[in-house]
Amino acid sequence: MPFIPHTDEDIQKMLGAIGVNSIDELFAEIPNELRSDDGLGNVAEGMSEMEVSRLMKERAEADARTLCFAGAGAYEHHIPAAVWELTTRGEFYSAYTPYQAEASQGTLQLLYEYQTMMSSLTGMDVSNASLYDGGSALAEAVLMAVRANRKSKSRRVLMPRTVHPNYRRVANNIVKNQGIVLEELDYDREGGFIDPDNLPKDPGDFAALIIPQPNFFGVLEEVDALTNWAHEHKALVIAVVNPTSLAILTPPGEWGETGADIACGDGQPLGAPLSSGGPYFGFMCCRDSFVRQMPGRIIGRTTDLDGKEGFALTLQAREQHIRRSKATSNICTNQGLLVTAATIYMSLVGAQGLERVASACHENTLNLLDALADVSGSNKLFNRPLFHEAVIQLELPVEDVMRALSVQGIIGGVSLADDYPELGNAILVCATETKTAADIETFIAALQRIAKRLTANACPVQPKMA
Amino acid sequence: MPFIPHTDEDIQKMLGAIGVNSIDELFAEIPNELRSDDGLGNVAEGMSEMEVSRLMKERAEADARTLCFAGAGAYEHHIPAAVWELTTRGEFYSAYTPYQAEASQGTLQLLYEYQTMMSSLTGMDVSNASLYDGGSALAEAVLMAVRANRKSKSRRVLMPRTVHPNYRRVANNIVKNQGIVLEELDYDREGGFIDPDNLPKDPGDFAALIIPQPNFFGVLEEVDALTNWAHEHKALVIAVVNPTSLAILTPPGEWGETGADIACGDGQPLGAPLSSGGPYFGFMCCRDSFVRQMPGRIIGRTTDLDGKEGFALTLQAREQHIRRSKATSNICTNQGLLVTAATIYMSLVGAQGLERVASACHENTLNLLDALADVSGSNKLFNRPLFHEAVIQLELPVEDVMRALSVQGIIGGVSLADDYPELGNAILVCATETKTAADIETFIAALQRIAKRLTANACPVQPKMA
């Protein structure tokens, strides 16, 4: 039987030991009227592994071979082969949460190393062992900031519109239940950033300011000024950052005079494949003094009975299984395996390697922008320094262009039409280190062809000759 | 540096310890005129893993997505996912030959299990731990038989033409150096088998008879009669078998009155992907009494200082590193990793599973033959029972048909034109358990279209309408 090792003799022996005549008797406590023994009519019959393989290969094949210039929170990076060959080793892959520390030193030490790496990347004191993803990590950061801010009882948090729209949605969907209000800060139309000079002079009491760096548009925010402003108003600063960028950008721990208070974001760029949006992992770091307000698991180094170094879950009194309705969060299962991949990824690329990845991505996007500059009807928005991503305005309807590109297997970026209608026909583009000059050329050539065709079609008088 | 961990400080420290000023000095013993320090001009510069990945993906992609009805010694079977996920675990993948038994119990126990499985499959007493592939295993079997046959000093070995042509070539290329002659036995044109009734009445002294089962044409040989005949003439019997078939066919150990003396073949069907022909592995089993004549490594079960069970290389006195010019063979490195995969494969499919695989393949080939029977101009040769493979005669030139099929990504079998010209436009076809009814239809439809087109083109008067 699939995955079940019992032979007929086993079954008889076991039923005998229990003292029943059939397996069915073991379900005797379920009221009869509730039983649904033939109730899975809509589920197909089991398949062999070969048949399922064929099905899945066909389906995977159907979506393969795209050329992707979309970023917007999910970035295609080269993942060293060793990362997933190691991560999927059964001992990592099929272990549970390390509740029995002595039998889980592999996972626990790795998580401790992960915490160290994230602390270093963000410049913050401490890191937890992961949250679900970037959006939900931001939600948790907001809840945490409201809890942790001793100087303000406000449930207002300032949320720039330059934060990823889906992060804003997720955060709001989660925190609004607790009466927390995310108040939008609009961005400067020229720069695509939150202009520190235009911040409200008298913002009133608020618990925290969120600062994305780079922001959703790829634009660099004036993090120092923003951080100082928030701190002057007794608010905490929540940094939302791309971990790859931190190899070359100022880490949140060094923003402004005293640094951000909480840093969070999505760890996907660190070894997680695009994979339709998940599993990724949310990371969260904070100041030492806030560690007891942090949600999620935390690993500490300690010693065993013989004084030997070892690792264990610690500060569990914050968590739901101990504190129940008073816990810092309801999170239990996190994204351990992705953290495993990230830790191995960071070890393989190393300090210098991550800088190179970040720089190469950035350079590639600059190359893409140069090439786009030559496409008539395409226009870079925002005049600020950027990292690794940028907004382009098209003359033609975004939806038509994107659809035409997709037919050629090209994902030409992410349309901003729904979330930023004020920007017109705008798309967000990105070229990571995985894109070659030839890839960029393919994209540009397709874009030019499409522009020509769409312009022609839009032409009231059809040109005589094709 | 790629794969080299030395920092500049390390290098200085090490040079200092050695007492030289530069790495170059360490090459001082190489005569200057031989040095070629800029001599790799034709080798390209190193690439990053990402760049190499891109190159290899493009190349792999170029050869992908074929629909393959070729067998002829290499069979496409479903390989359970667990097989290679386990086989490529670093501890198996990156270990050397188990020279330090205590540090290699994993590999050694696995090989002992493999030997047990192969003994059971072939019905023979003992198995070695692998040879290179099927063809070279046959060569070793011939050398072994000539050594082992105490009753005959002959260097003649009878080789049916129903043995895989490449096996015959390889065997001959290897054994002819030692003056051994492989004398061909022709096959019956009706049955495609060695007719026991037509064997030479007075064959003279010969060391061994080779018996393939199923033979290259997929036809079943009269193994009992052949075995008895050889033994009556004091010759040994070398069985060449497909391991999958042994789940349902009589094992060599039970052929005739006393069984075959040596069994060999290619282990590819047991978990090795097609992979352009390798790495596969040769297997070899024999009677107890011949074990000291067997080439290759052998693992034995023994005990340690505390009396605990353990495993070690044994009977090494047969091997080149001890016996040198008197060794049973020069083989050293074998195909350990493939044996690892095969052992895991056999454990996963199990006794019943392998029967099902064999039966399903056979049934699928019968289905294919039924479908081919409806294609005009295609004709099954040979009227004997078969397993899993069959010869089809076409009316049209094989080469043209195969080329036309290949343009559609279909490998329609293997042409027999070069090796069996007497069979005319013949191909060897095979449909393993991996082929669906739809696959067979695709093949048949393509064949019909091609037949039509080629017949039309061959037509002296072109039909007026396409």
Next chain:
Amino acid sequence: MLIFEKSKKNRVNAPQAPLSEATRSGIPEQFRRKQRTNLPEVSEMQAVRHYTQLSQKNFSIDTHFYPLGSCTMKYNPRASNTLSMLPGFLGRHPESPDNLSQGFLACMYDLQEILKEVTGMKAVSLGPMAGAQGEFAGVAMIRAYHDARNDDARTEILVPDAAHGTNPATATMCNYKVKEIPTNSDGDVDIEALKAAVGPQTAGIMLTNPSTLGVFERRIKEIANIVHKAGGLLYYDGANLNAILGKVKPGDMGFDVIHMNLHKTFSTPHGGGGPGAGPVGVSERLEPFLPVPLVAKKDDEYYWLKEKDRPQSIGRLSTFMGNAGVLLRAYIYARLLGKEGMHRVAEFATLNANYMMAELKKAGFDMAYPNRLATHEFILTLKKQAKDLGVNTMDFAKRLLDYGFHAPTTYFPLLVPECLLIEPTETEALEDIDAFIEAMKAIQKEAETDAEKVKGAPYTLPVRKLDDVKAAKELDLSWKPAAQ
């Protein structure tokens, strides 16, 4: 040794990053990082060796029997991993347009359908990224439902005292007050207490059935009636569906909303802590509130439903589509099993648990609910051993590690003292279950004759018993380079 202690300055594992420096920057100095990170500088081999060696220090399903109650540590088919990681799936960008996503969308749509059938609910959303987020989605829908009816008096969620900690924590995150309902001595909800607790302030009740006590709540229909009559909704914590797969459907029990832990019942790996997937299913009245995105189908074309298509939705809870790769694994598993396989899961999980309970009972161990049938798990209490021999549950647990078994869940549920919650799952063979029983007997004997030995365990693992108190007091949460 930590990876950082193997690091050396300026060691570059060159092939893993672009080989040459980028030549353009355009990033002004003011935004640039001043000091390089502490990320390790090791060779590829050093990293591979380090993490291979670390992995070997773990117990896991692939190496050990792991009867961790409430966690359903069953075999994770390797095919689920291999096939979910096909390049076409790994390479799909979450914003990939529908016409380039039909393969993936088909899988998600099929999975929604399968889960609907399995739970007996009207509709399913796959987005939530673990059980706890599924709970959040569920309770947020309950809130949205009451809100939509302007019924804002409902401020309380009822939770049995045996509930998993995520239940009360979730209620709090949705701004509900938690009221605990006691359990009676048979492990069922105390119906009288429930009746006394419900009222116009009741938003709903969160139940697990089979409960975390390892028994099936027999009066579930009555409970449903009581809560529904009071205007509350029923939430089903479906973390532990393994015991009832195909046997009984939460929808038929009267539940309005359920989350499932695919990383348990549908055998996706737990990865040393995650990721999971916690899809939610709902009855008709909650359907409009389901979190987005959803997958729909029209004329054999699959497409997304997002915020604008679902105006009453509680919205999205993940940046994109939840843990898509986990969902693929669950889908593959479901296809391998098929309907008959799902029935078998429940049957053999239940058989294994009841056999184990029967044999341990015979061996003299006390069960928390000796008169009940076990479901997929059961609770044993070592109260007697703790009192008479001074050997407590944690000591037994640690000693089991020496015997080569991962310990069952300890000290949960909280209401049973000195308990072990044991869940063998259907994928364990009789031989291994018997070996575990023998180990328990052997430890019992050790406890009687040499209690100190048991209390000093483990002895054979990479470390001996760790000092948790020190870990929490002298916080050491990250490695710091020695001052240079």
Next chain:
Amino acid sequence: MLIFEKSKKNRVNAPQAPLSEATRSGIPEQFRRKQRTNLPEVSEMQAVRHYTQLSQKNFSIDTHFYPLGSCTMKYNPRASNTLSMLPGFLGRHPESPDNLSQGFLACMYDLQEILKEVTGMKAVSLGPMAGAQGEFAGVAMIRAYHDARNDDARTEILVPDAAHGTNPATATMCNYKVKEIPTNSDGDVDIEALKAAVGPQTAGIMLTNPSTLGVFERRIKEIANIVHKAGGLLYYDGANLNAILGKVKPGDMGFDVIHMNLHKTFSTPHGGGGPGAGPVGVSERLEPFLPVPLVAKKDDEYYWLKEKDRPQSIGRLSTFMGNAGVLLRAYIYARLLGKEGMHRVAEFATLNANYMMAELKKAGFDMAYPNRLATHEFILTLKKQAKDLGVNTMDFAKRLLDYGFHAPTTYFPLLVPECLLIEPTETEALEDIDAFIEAMKAIQKEAETDAEKVKGAPYTLPVRKLDDVKAAKELDLSWKPAAQ
């Protein structure tokens, strides 16, 4: 415990084979197997757990420093594995037509070109499946060459006494008599003895340079002249190319034929015993005899050269194309390294070996050739320890296992008594080399103070020292089911 001991009759791991019985057979009873095989009947999880646990009992490159001399146990890049196992490569049938094989053929063609450049030879054939088969191909070509010239007096192959066992064994397989040439006290071939040995009966000489003594044969040109003048050919055993990659080419030394062990120098894995790949390179005069198949290129199209294209070829030595998947791994490695990387391999392999030799010398160990530079490896002799302390090389080797190091090669080459042949390779870090040196010092101290302890090693492995004599005497080569 053996997998067979975990097996139970009629346990079927269903998903791994077709789920339903085949309904047609057509195979007459007389050909059918009567009794089912003994293959194990276990669940998928049981198999996974069994082989995962077994794997953990191995030392390997991914877990341990493995300085096994003459074996070049260096890091096997994971990318080589992942990329060589792309579906397009794994799925290619060996009889796939050229038009569906351009990707694979391009890799093989490129690899031929790279190996030509590296060895300085005129042409390369990739077919041989390991070093020993490469040797066979090489010596068979020597035979074919002499045969083609009707020079049938040549019946002898010269082999230095330090040679690897495959050399004389290969000569025998090609029906040559083996004549051993002694080595002088510096580790070089004894030139006078060589001069005395050559003659019209000399078919050729098989040499390794650097030799298995870990030193570079300095008078190689002179040797080449002597043999060539006598009408013999020079065979280069290139198993150990690691020390000279990019530094000196066998072609320039005067060799006529060479085999390479890609599973050493080109870092394909050894897989616990294999597979390897042993391509052969030849000078112009041997080119016609190269084994088939070869890959050629015309107008950017790649195609096979087979028997009919190469009438003088010694033919094929493998059923298809040798160990194609291993060749792909080597190709990937070569592209990752590039030319500069290849130079570095030789440089750092040599640096590591010389450093290690220098430090061990300082620690008081005796070197076999103390006045020579090490190449990629070197020989240490424990003659003194064996005589004075009664602790021999095998004892040191086993004790090293307890210290977490795989032992170097022991008792090879045969002519140096009580020797350890140590090859650290370029991928090991200074820290690990230092740790090995410290272990050697510690064992030396143990040998001086507590010899019995060393002689009883190992203590910390899955088994203690195994009884090889018993293994060979009471042959137990396969498990037998207990009589029922």
